[in-house]
Structures are given as structure tokens and as C-alpha cells.
Amino acid sequence: MSKVEVKKVVVAYSGGLDTSVIIPWLKENYGCEVIAFVADVGQGDEELVGIEEKAIASGASECYVADLKAEMVKDYIYPTLKTGAYYEGKYLLGTSMARPIIAKAQVEVARKVGADALAHGCTGKGNDQVRFEGAFAALAPDLHVIAPWREWDLVSREECLDYLAERNIPCAASLTKIYSRDANAWHISTEGGVLESTWNAPNEDCWVWTVDAEQAPNEAEYVTLNVEKGEVVAIDGKAVTPYEALLDLNEKGAKHGVGRIDIVENRLVGMKSRGCYETPGGTIMMEALRSVEQLVLDKASFEFREELGIKAAQLVYDGRWFTPLCESVMAASESLAQDVNGEVVIKLYKGQAVATQKRSDNSLYSEEFATFGEDEVYDQSHAGGFIRLYSLASRIRAMNAAKK
Template sequence: MNKVVLAYSGGLDTSVIVPWLRENYGCEVVAFVADVGQGAEELEGVEAKAKASGASECHIVDLKDEFAANYIYPSLKTGAVYEQSYLLGTAMARPVIAKAQVELARKVNADALAHGCTGKGNDQIRFESCYAALAPDLTVIAPWREWDLSSRESLLDYLAERNIPCSASLKKIYSRDANAWHISHEGGELEDPWCEPSDEVWTLTCAPEQAPDRPEYVKVGIEQGAVVRVNGEALSPLQCLAQLNALGAKHGIGRVDIVENRLVGMKSRGCYETPGGTIMMHALRGIDELVLDKMTRSWKTQLSEQFAQLLYDGRWFTPNQASVLAAAESLSHVATGEVVIKLYKGNVTVTQKCSPYSLYSEAFATFGADNVYDQKHAAGFIRLYSLSSRIRALKQTDNV
């Protein structure tokens, strides 16, 4: 290898990977940092840190708007939720990061890509599946599957032996991944499913017990399956998400504690905080209730499960993804309207909803008198609907 572009975060793992690549592959290392909305604190000093560990260059690429508009919003239109709980924040960010990493590799004429994912997790598959689709000619290096370093202690010792500065320490017990959509937490006490997460686990949202005692209402405007307004103000996808994140976090919205099935076969426990995303999902479901008929809603449920699975499994750049997104997009043409949502101590409740494409008709649904529905017609419908059951029962009594 002559030049490798490393997906670099500035954390302990990638701080070790930079000198390890230079020593074991004799190559130049270019650090690539993706800004997907993890926050200024995580990005502060990252360029200096990368160069101090041996990187020849460090490129910080702002992907926040692209992430929100081209990955989060399309995924929202499908309604994807993994295993009924996880809103796919980590999985959703990987394709936009991998794509930008490949683009940088082409720009600097690199012949290899590297990442800091372990051999136990999903992210190695997500990144490398994207690499395969976008740059099959580039070699992929995954140090965690090659080196003999096996613990946090050994990584810290590796840096200390080379006098490479690192702010990491043995006191960090949680593994976290943050972006504009969510923050995830793994490790520490969470490795025991019998252990309730402590207050130290949660970093984004207020505990529901400590949330305001008065509910807050937020009006969400939706056009063709996309959230475009918050409390009447037109905003970009990233701005909508930021506003709803702040509102949801204040009221303890969007906490999830799940033991999930990883793609590699093992189960893992993760705690996720997705306040704005949770509000968006409820708002979009509220509109779907109005505009989609019974069979179409059932079909969208199938699409949602399909998309959640392919997104979790790292199959973004595939015909499967394109076809499911196309189907979801076709259903979103009528997903326009406004929803009022009540936020209260961790709960999200849709209290009002309207749409110009609503199939709800008070004239038909009313319990009062009406002039549009003849209840006698239901008898014939029920007789035909249950005809197979009637024939089966008659045959069992030998009457037919």
C-alpha cells in the first residue's frame, strides 16, 4: 500500500490505527473525519490529533445536510424501525460516511481504505459493503481483524510506548456513537441485561421523571412524506431535526433500551436516544393513518420491515434499497398535512392531524344519523366475507 484513507474519529482505536498502519504497511495515512452532526466537542482538535499520531493529512468533511436530506429523510419515508425499537441511527450514517471516504480516496489517489470497526460488530459489514459497491478496486484494511492488540489497556500501552498523545483513559466505560439523528451507548453496565441503565448512560435526553410537569405541544408540517415545518416555521431537514431534538430531549423523548440481533450472529445490548426522530416518526404515522387505506398500510408495514433489515445489514447501495425506496416514495405522494404532537415525560401522543388527502369522512364514520351509508348493505358484505367459513362449517356437519 502506498496511501491509505482512514475513517478517523480521534478516539482511542483510530489513534492507534494511524501509527499501526505506517509501521505494518509502510504507507502514508490520510485521516478522513466525517462531520455527521456528532457535535463540535468531538471535532475539536481532531486535525491536530490525527497529525500528532502520524497522519500526513486530515480532511474534515461536513456531511450534516447531506446526511439529513439524502439518508435520514428517505429512510423516514419507509417508516423503518429495526426489531420494533431501534431507529437505525448508526446504520443510517454509515453509507454517507463510506461514500465520502471513497470520494476522498479518489481525490488523493489512495489505493486503500481503512476503518476502525471491530470484528464483532455490524459496522465492519456496513462500511465494507459500501466500499464494495463504490470502489471494488480499492484494498480494505481492517486492523482489528489483523493486529494482536486485544484490550483498551493494550491500545493505551501501544500509544504510550510511542509517545503519542491521547486523551483516552481506562475510565471510559461506554462506547458511544453520535450524529445528528441519535446517540448510541454500549458497554459498561449495559453488558448485563439485568442491570438497569444508570443516569450516566444517558447524555442527550432528560430523564422522563425529571422532565417538565406540563406537557408541550408541537405542530409538525409534512409535505410528501418529509417534515418541512416546525411550529409553522419552514426549515431544512437538518434544521427540523435540530429543533425537534431540542424539544424532545427536554421532555425525555426517544430513549430505547434493546437487546438486538447483530448481523454477525450475536446479541448485543444498546441504549439509544433519538428524540427528534421519534417525534418525526409519530408525525408521519399520524398522516399515514389518514391517507393510506387498509391494504396500502399493510403493504407499507412490509416495506418498513424490509428497509429496516437492509439498512441494518449495510445494503444501502443495492438494487434492493432502490426498489424499496421507490415504493415508499410512491406512497408518500399523498403524505401531506399537519400534525400536533403532545410531549410529556417521555411520551409522544398525536392529538390532532389533518391532510388534504385524508380518506377519513365524518359523514360516513359518524355514530349519529347520516344520509350516505345504508347499514343494511353490511349484511350482504358479511355473508360473502365469511362464506368460506360457512362452507367449511357446513361440510363438517355433512350438510353440504
């Protein structure tokens, strides 16, 4: 297959083995200038220290590092939270939500330096190739996209290490890596190793942020969250930004073993994969928002928000963030969230985050109406007429059957 002529390419660079190989491979196979782009989405300082020097040593002419943490939480995570999105009922979309902002920032760097191509290190088996390239298509359809894993003949970690060694390019990676991990401010995922067999229980090496619930403190911790328009705005009475809220709740939740899931999910490309995901702060946030919704959303609105959550999860997971449908779903959930204001107390204990107290000025719950005791606001005889009309279709159907 003949290669498209490329003069300058911006590659999404992590500093790991794959992207360290991609930089010299692009130079050799496309004869182009390579610029590295690093997205700081909260993966941790240990992955970012010295990363610019590492990129230059691999052959990049420049390396741009963008701090996207606060923007990711405010403009990508918080809007998704309002939809109530869980992918396949469990996954809080940690990797999925980080990809659109990374791709967007990568395109911005490409425009800034006058690049005519974009590159990523996603494999041909995963979801991320679709997420990146779907975003590229929406934001920069004129730029060529290079996916080395779909082109080169390197098939193993050993071959990648040999490739770098032959070119005297330093790399801290080794053959001893067991798990594949992806981290950002929202979550950390672990795949591979013992998890490749679904009959293997995850061991403690599969978990990074959170303690085992059995080893968590024996005393519960209570945290109070204030919610305005579907967003956590204060914790224990202290006003916080979205990013500050996440950092605080991550620490609190991880200490109590909150936010662990072990899931076999359906990838977009057709295969199933297994992963252990840790989302401590997000789990607490989701519990708080859904608890306030229980108070303020009427039955029909709540059911519609549930539908929005299912659709949003599919769109975000499938890399369709920059689409009219995703924009519409987010706008609908934003509208419903206007009355989602309140205060919630969450109990953190042995892996669980449970709302124990909740209140809202917009609450539709009325103790006067709901009481099992004597009341003066509800005439129970009115329910008879309601039930007769509500079940009218069933009554007519039965009468028709009796005539046959």
C-alpha cells in the same frame, strides 16, 4: 498471512483511541502513506475540535474533514423515515443510517487522493464492519480494505494506550472510559459498563441527551408539524430544512425525556448486544408521519408500507444501503408518500410524544361515514351482502365438514 502491497490508504478517523492507534499501525505494518478522513455527521464539536492536528500528530500525512450533516438527514434519514423503519420494533437505526454516507464520502476522498486502499476501525464483533465494507464493495470494489482489528494482536484498551505511549503519540483517552458511545445528529447510543448485564437497570450515566421522564417539565408542550410528501417541512408555522427540523425537535424532545429506549438487539454477526439509544427528534418525526399516514393511506397501502418498513430496517441495519433491493424499497415508499401531506399537533410530556390533532386535504377519513349518529350516506343493510361474500370460503369449508 501475507499483506497486500499498499501505497496510500484513507482511514475513517474519529480521533478516538482505536483510530489513533490505527494510523501508526498502518504505517508500520503496511509501509504506506496514511490519510485521515473525518466525517462530521453531527457528533458534536467536542469531538471535532483539533481533530486535524490530532490526526497529523498520529502520523497521517493529511486529514480531510467532510460536513455531511445536512446531506445525511435529507438523503438518508428522511427517505428511511418514509418507510416507517424500526429495527426489531424499537430501534430507529441511528448508527446504521450514518454509515453509508460516511463510507461514500470516504471513497470519494480515496479517489481524490489516488489511494489504493481503505481502512476502518470497526471491530470484528460488530455490525459496522459489514456496513462499511458492504458500501466499499458496492462503490469501490477495486480498492483493498484493511480492518486492523481483524489483523493486529492488540486485545485491550491498556495495550492500545501502551502502543501510543511507546511511540510518543499524544492521546486524550484513558483507562477510565466506561461506556462506548456513538453519536450523530439523529441519535446517541450507549453500550458497555453496567449495561453488559441485562439484569442491571440503566443509571443516569447511560443517558446523555434526554432528561429522565420523571424529571421532565410537569407541563406539556405542544408542537405543530407540517408534512409534505412524507417529510417534515415546517415546525410551528416556520419553514425548516430537514437538518433544521431535526435540531429543533431534538431540543424539544430531549427536554421532555422523549426518545429513550433500552434494547437487546440481534447483531448481524449473530450475537446479541444491549444498548441505550436516545432519538428525541426522530421519535417526534416518526409519530407525525405515521399519524398523517393513518388519514391518507387506504388499508392495503398502509399494510404494504408496514412491510416496506420491516424490509427497509433489515436492509439499513445490515449494511445493504447501496443495493438494488434497498433502492427499490425506498422508491416504493417514496411513491406511497406522495399523498402523505398534512398537519399534526404532537404533545410532548414525560417521555411521550403523542399526536393529539391531525388533518390532511388528502384524508380518507369522513366524519359523515364514520359517525355513530344518524347519517344519510351509508346504508347499513349493504354490509350483509359484503360479509356473506367476505366469509364465503369459511361457509363452504363448514358445509363440506358437515357432509363428512
